[in-house]
Amino acid sequence: MTEANNQGAIRRILLASPPGQFDIILEDLRSILPKPTLLEPNFVAVIRSEWDAANGRSAIPAGGDAGSECGDVKFYINSLSEAMDLHLATNFSSPGVRAAHNVTASTVDETPTLTIATYAERIDLQNHRAGSWKGCYKICPTSGSIHGEISVWAHTFENGGNVQLISNISLDATLSRCSTTDGSEKRSSWSSAVTRQIGSWEEIELMKYHTYESIGSSLKRLRRVMPVTRTKMEWNVMAHRVKQTLSEGHDKDKFKH
Incomplete structure (x- = not known):
């Protein structure tokens, strides 16, 4: 990939930065890019100005x-x-x-x-x-x-x-x-x-x-919430079916008339 393509990808990533997180994403890019020169100050300043204008800042x-x-x-x-x-x-x-x-x-x-x-x-x-x-x-x-x-x-x-x-x-x-x-x-x-x-x-x-x-x-509603026991739920369907069957087998009250 050419340097121009790399800078194009960097520009798109930075312009997609959520509110208040331009500098955080910029530092993450600095830490992973093999060539720090891809983020030279003038290049970053132009993108920052474009980001500020796009989101109204x-x-x-x-x-x-x-x-x-x-x-x-x-x-x-x-x-x-x-x-x-x-x-x-x-x-x-x-x-x-x-x-x-x-x-x-x-x-x-x-x-x-x-x-x-x-x-x-x-x-x-x-x-x-x-x-x-x-x-x-x-x-x-x-x-x-x-x-x-x-x-x-x-x-x-x-x-x-x-x-x-x-x-x-x-x-x-x-x-x-x-x-x-x-x-x-x-x-x-x-x-x-x-x-x-x-x-x-x-x-x-x-x-x-x-x-x-x-x-x-x-x-928060979408994520799984820990039960009151503070232990993770065991998502083993067969184990739950076996437990349910054993419980039904010992439920004497259901046979009473």
Whole structure:
């Protein structure tokens, strides 16, 4: 196998890393690869950047950054950034949860489009589970349309069991319009309406899948649980049949009329 093929396989493995486990898998690869040069820093940095972008984690360094936009779209960005700061602080403040957002804007034919990228993760490898939530919401203020793309990635593992769930959801809604001529109070109200819609989608989809909490308990239900005697079950069918036959032979009560 050529070096290019090796690096292609390495890239696919690293890009499939579950939430919070890129570096763990990277170290495992370092320990088994015959040529450490296959994981030279620039090559790994490119894959890490691609992995961050694919799962939404790239929003973390820029969390809440309004960017360098100017002109009419600037107030849209500032207003949405403030509303999203409050949204994340209110809904993603549980212990162990890390969340961030990024708001950007573009203008086509004088029509502005706002993009909100959100990311949240809870990495709890000590308890054998990790999960991430990626959201991308495109809003057109002048028409009131909002389109959302949500990706959920959950992973749990224990005693050799490895279960992952990856789900992608597409959503659409229409809100009130907002223009550059509206006052600050109207803009603030509009931004709050946007975050309420995002929050509603998040709550509905998380309740639908129960992704992070239920996937771990599902794996526990699938595995064999030790009985109260704390001894392993003997899965010998013939032995159980012999025991059942002997028991039936000594059951005197069943012959009584």
